[in-house]
Amino acid sequence: xxxxxxxxxxxxxxAIRTLHQRIGEAARRPDLYEAMGVPxxxxxxxxxxxxxxxxxxxxxxxxPPPADEVAQELIDSVFVQLDESLRELGVGDMGVSKRIKxxxxxxxxxxxxxGTALDAGDAPGLAAALARxxxxxxxxxxxxxxxxxxxxxxxxxxSQDLDALLAQGPRFAAPFAAPFATHRGTPQEx
Numbered sequence: 685x686x687x688x689x690x691x692x693x694x695x696x697x698x699a700i701r702t703l704h705q706r707i708g709e710a711a712r713r714p715d716l717y718e719a720m721g722v723p724x725x726x727x728x729x730x731x732x733x734x735x736x737x738x739x740x741x742x743x744x745x746x747x748p749p750p751a752d753e754v755a756q757e758l759i760d761s762v763f764v765q766l767d768e769s770l771r772e773l774g775v776g777d778m779g780v781s782k783r784i785k786x787x788x789x790x791x792x793x794x795x796x797x798x799g800t801a802l803d804a805g806d807a808p809g810l811a812a813a814l815a816r817x818x819x820x821x822x823x824x825x826x827x828x829x830x831x832x833x834x835x836x837x838x839x840x841x842x843s844q845d846l847d848a849l850l851a852q853g854p855r856f857a858a859p860f861a862a863p864f865a866t867h868r869g870t871p872q873e874x
Contacts, residue, residue: 699850700757703740704765706853707758711736715859720833721819721826726773730766730787731818735834737762738795740854742802743841751846763788802838807831833859 711732717724722732737758744755766787770780794817801810807828814834815827836857844855 696757700754700761703754703758703850703853704761707736707740708733710854710856713859720830720859721823722830723820727820728818733762734791734794735798735814735818736837736854736856738791738798739834739837739841739856740849741795742799742838743844743849743854744846746842747846754846754850798834802835807835810834833857 797813811827811831
């Protein structure tokens with residue numbers, strides 16, 4: 685079914701758009717911000733989106749073709765959205781290019797750090813990377829809770845094949861309630 689599916693450009697674009705949308709919805713869940721401590725800022729929303737995209741890309745990297753094509757189209761879709769968002773924020777043409785390069789470098793550095801920690805089963809390393817990048821602070825309890833969410837999400841995604849990812853959407857864990865949670869407001873759409 686997948687082979688036939690990817691020969692039709694319109695259906696492929698629709699599937700990628702839906703996958704991207706579902707990842708974005710997961711990255712905007714209020715409990716990530718309220719219970720997990722992700723900052724409700726433009727940067728925090730970028731980090732939450734990046735984290736969820738990285739988890740899906742990691743899963744796609746373990747699947748046979750045409751998962752590699754899906755991964756590339758997903759990356760393209762995410763960075764087109766980032767480009768559009770920067771322009772909507774009033775960043776000029778010259779500034780958009782520079783910022784997209786920086787965002788790309790940050791994204792791939794995070795993908796490497798999170799992937800390495802997940803592959804090695806390095807919970808402290810994952811928590812440290814998440815504290816540094818997503819939480820932007822060294823709060824061990826928050827970082828451990830977020831690392832638990834990431835590990836559980838990676839496991840849930842690991843049970844999905846390409847058909848399930850595209851038809852049902854990516855399966856992420858429910859964020860764990862954390863005792864340090866404070867109301868930080870609800871996230872705004874990116």
